[in-house]
Amino acid sequence: MGKYFKYAIGEILLVVIGILIALQINNWNEHKKERTLEQEYYCLLLEELEEDQQQVLNLKILAEERINSANKAILEIQKEKPDATVFGENWLLSLRLATRTFKPNNATYSDIKSSGNINIIKDRAILKAISKYFKNVHGYSETIMSNAQLGINRVDNISNLLETGIYQANVASRYANDIFTQEIRDQLVKDLPKYINETIKPELYSAILTTGTNNRRRLELLLLIEDEVNTMLELLQQKCESSD
Template sequence: MIKFFRKIRQSLLLEGNTAKYLKYAVGEILLVVIGILIALQINNWNEVRKELINETKILKTLNAEFTQNSITLDSILKQLNRMEQSLSFVFQNIKPDPNLDYTPEQLDSLLSISFSDPYWTRSEYTLRNLESSGKLSTLKSEDLKSKLYEWSLVATDISDKDSDATQGFNILLNYYRENGSLRNLDEGGWVITEGRSSLDYDHFKFFTDIVFENIIDDCLVYTRQRIRRYNKARIIIDQVIALTQTADNKDD
């Protein structure tokens, strides 16, 4: 192609037709410029296509991660709500003369729920990877970036509150350890299968102890705070899942 154009230029020069040669030269330059522009446009299209493919992969990975977090959160919330009900029942029945129509076995089963302290293990690998690689800023959706930032704040708050709650429940566990029978409280689980203690104990006495009331008060506060934060996390998770929906996600 280059040889072809060179021959045309040489032919025009030999003819001595300067005007015609100049017109041809301008036309050739225009063809070169157009070719360069087309090449740049094709390159831009390819880059946009690559960015779209990469963003789609990121969205699918985020969607899968937050969907899994949603499943584990539902499970933990059920346990926390069950524990909150147990703590509330215990708290309401701490009186000078409690009237608890329960067998020791039934009471132990109720008390064992009160210090289960379920912990939400959530996945944040994809989000942390996006933050460390700088790819988070490349996401096109400002709403999604805003929600992911909000999620980071809520997740940090949850971790702090979970840590406080664990300390509170360790105090309750130590109270049971020092004043009652852990063997009997553990009986309903799958770890202790050797049966109930043959030693004397009285878990009914807890309900007239001000120390026990104060510990249960703390645990109830921690549990309700965690439930509120987890429910807030649930809202953000649902929003992130909606914002990361792709055609593949919708087909599934």
């Protein structure tokens, strides 16, 4: 009986050890899966940041084009007899795609939160940095949109657009065929003033100065967004490339 009990206890110990080893292996596998997923998340976030970086670059180019157009319009309205077509063309260009603002890619971050995998990210500093990034760039983007709306409102509040050069610019544009028929264009050339009227000149002067200021401020905000993007890129590049 003694031998039997020793044998039974030995069998039990072997089973327990086997279970513990199996649990340890399972835990190790789960840990490895989590670390692999964490690494994938870092790399996906990095890819989206690289897209954000390109988006900011494109928006900066557009902002600089708007600034140049606003400057040309300002120089024209400052003349004793501003040409309506020249002013109108540049004013329109200074407002082009005014409602386009920066929209960060947040697909991966949203997936991390909605899937319940937030605890997969072990580096809490990274999570804090990502959260701060989205908060900051959202604030900058909202400011861009608010400023853009000011410029749009200035156009909407002008009582007589015939005097602003906007229609003159449309008639002269290469897209004129898509806007007006030839008959309408011919009559508009006769009806629309060639020069900006002195009575509306101060209003247009003020409006284009507002547009120029807003465009300059937009570029400054985009540079702030670019700094945020570059900071996050540096952090995530280290994490994505890490093999720890």
